[in-house]
Amino acid sequence: MKEPIKRLLVVEDDPGLQSQLRWCFDGFQVLQAVDRQEALAQMHRHRPSVVTLDLGLPPDPGGVSEGLATLEEILAFIPETKVIMVTGNDDRRHAVKAISLGAYDFYLKPIDSETLNLVIERAHRLFELESENRKLQRSEFNSPLRGVIATSPEMQNACRTVEKIAATDATVLILGESGTGKELFARALHEMSSRSQGKLIAINCAAIPENLLESELFGYEKGAFTGAAKQTRGKIEYADGGTLFLDEIGDLPQALQAKLLRFLQERVIERVGGRQEIPVDLRVVCATHQDLKSRIAEGVFREDLFYRIGEVTIHLPPLREREGDALLLARVFLDKYNRQMGKSIRGFTKEALAAIEHHAWPGNVREIESLIKRAVIMAEGRQLSLEDLDLAPVDAEARLPVTLQEARARAESQAIRRTLARVNGNITLAAQELGVTRPTLYGLLEKYEIKNS
Numbered sequence: 001m002k003e004p005i006k007r008l009l010v011v012e013d014d015p016g017l018q019s020q021l022r023w024c025f026d027g028f029q030v031l032q033a034v035d036r037q038e039a040l041a042q043m044h045r046h047r048p049s050v051v052t053l054d055l056g057l058p059p060d061p062g063g064v065s066e067g068l069a070t071l072e073e074i075l076a077f078i079p080e081t082k083v084i085m086v087t088g089n090d091d092r093r094h095a096v097k098a099i100s101l102g103a104y105d106f107y108l109k110p111i112d113s114e115t116l117n118l119v120i121e122r123a124h125r126l127f128e129l130e131s132e133n134r135k136l137q138r139s140e141f142n143s144p145l146r147g148v149i150a151t152s153p154e155m156q157n158a159c160r161t162v163e164k165i166a167a168t169d170a171t172v173l174i175l176g177e178s179g180t181g182k183e184l185f186a187r188a189l190h191e192m193s194s195r196s197q198g199k200l201i202a203i204n205c206a207a208i209p210e211n212l213l214e215s216e217l218f219g220y221e222k223g224a225f226t227g228a229a230k231q232t233r234g235k236i237e238y239a240d241g242g243t244l245f246l247d248e249i250g251d252l253p254q255a256l257q258a259k260l261l262r263f264l265q266e267r268v269i270e271r272v273g274g275r276q277e278i279p280v281d282l283r284v285v286c287a288t289h290q291d292l293k294s295r296i297a298e299g300v301f302r303e304d305l306f307y308r309i310g311e312v313t314i315h316l317p318p319l320r321e322r323e324g325d326a327l328l329l330a331r332v333f334l335d336k337y338n339r340q341m342g343k344s345i346r347g348f349t350k351e352a353l354a355a356i357e358h359h360a361w362p363g364n365v366r367e368i369e370s371l372i373k374r375a376v377i378m379a380e381g382r383q384l385s386l387e388d389l390d391l392a393p394v395d396a397e398a399r400l401p402v403t404l405q406e407a408r409a410r411a412e413s414q415a416i417r418r419t420l421a422r423v424n425g426n427i428t429l430a431a432q433e434l435g436v437t438r439p440t441l442y443g444l445l446e447k448y449e450i451k452n453s
């Protein structure tokens with residue numbers, strides 16, 4: 001395999017140093033720039049992994065303001081870039097400031113090419129390691145199904161079911177609230193199946209008026225009804241060899257339920273106004289957000305059709321019941337819209353993370369995606385905040401602990417409060433129940449600021 005090109009950008013306004021630096025790096029394609037504008041143009045064009053940046057650049061060659069501003073703009077554009085500040089000896093203080101702004105390292109003039117080579121090689125290796133790591137993380141996050149992002153056990157299970165049944169011809173029923181990914185799963189199932197060369201034809205049974213749905217699904221013969229000017233194939237015929245996705249199957253009118261059942265049993269259709277039986281070979285995937293069992297109890301959905309379409313049933317839980325998925329989706333969508341809109345927002349504030357975890361997400365994945373998209377467009381800071389997301393803050397008590405230490409502290413303080421409440425504030429009894437000495441318990445009350453009244 002061809003090695004990727006290693007690119008280094010040298011930002012230096014001194015022509016002597018510039019030509020010295022041009023030739024001293026083995027294995028790198030060296031790009032050059034003399035000021036901020038050129039440096040950013042090179043960043044946009046070549047995206048180098050490492051940049052050496054002179055702190056004193058025109059129009060402020062004697063100061064540091066232009067060097068620091070260039071550093072900030074490079075990092076705002078590609079935060080992962082390894083920027084090495086090249087400074088004079090008396091600039092040490094400013095070099096440290098540059099590190100606090102996100103520079104990778106600094107290097108004091110005069111330049112010793114051998115040492116600088118080592119520093120740059122190491123920076124490049126770190127850049128590569130980090131980007132490899134990011135790729136691995138992404139593939140870990142991504143389930144085996146294309147486009148499906150999930151980490152919760154419930155969703156991993158749903159993905160495994162799809163993998164298992166993809167190669168079969170089983171009719172599949174996908175259940176879940178609106179926005180949980182039913183259509184996404186239907187598409188993934190189609191793509192993994194042996195019918196992926198065929199078409200996936202989707203039809204929303206709730207969106208088409210009842211009198212049109214029959215001819216839409218089954219097609220019609222010329223003259224079947226007023227306006228039927230020519231023979232027309234229906235969606236089922238179009239899906240021949242592929243997959244038919246019937247969304248909102250709970251809304252299928254009863255007359256059509258009987259007709260669909262017949263098709264599922266006999267695998268032939270008759271166009272509206274026709275007598276000829278036409279064989280069609282396809283897989284049917286249905287979805288609904290409704291509770292079909294209660295639709296059956298109400299007498300509006302056929303029980304025999306329910307069993308026929310649900311040879312395999314996949315439940316997609318609402319987002320609020322998927323442990324860890326909301327945060328993961330938020331991060332992945334932030335990444336996606338950062339890239340799409342050329343922004344470089346670095347994650348979320350702590351409060352925003354807690355709110356994302358606790359929000360009920362009635363619109364599920366669709367809601368979280370559009371929220372993050374809007375926030376990326378509107379946000380002005382480096383991180384997305386509660387205000388950017390327009391989410392309600394979570395009170396500290398309910399917030400999930402972030403570190404193990406926090407988790408332990410929270411559990412300890414909760415146990416103490418509960419025990420004290422149970423024993424009516426009796427310290428001796430509480431200490432006994434909790435298995436600690438009285439002095440230890442007093443210490444803990446102080447630590448967690450618990451008032452024993």
Ligand SMILES: Nc1ncnc2c1ncn2[C@@H]1O[C@H](COP(=O)(O)OP(=O)(O)OP(=O)(O)O)[C@@H](O)[C@H]1O
Binds near residue numbers: 147149178185289369
């Ligand atoms: N696990 C997921 N990973 C990534 N994107 C997802 C996931 N689940 C859903 N989405 C995205 O969320 C949006 C809504 O998903 P989809 O249309 O599949 O939901 P649905 O359950 O069919 O909704 P409805 O019942 O309203 O038709 C789509 O843009 C989809 O790509």
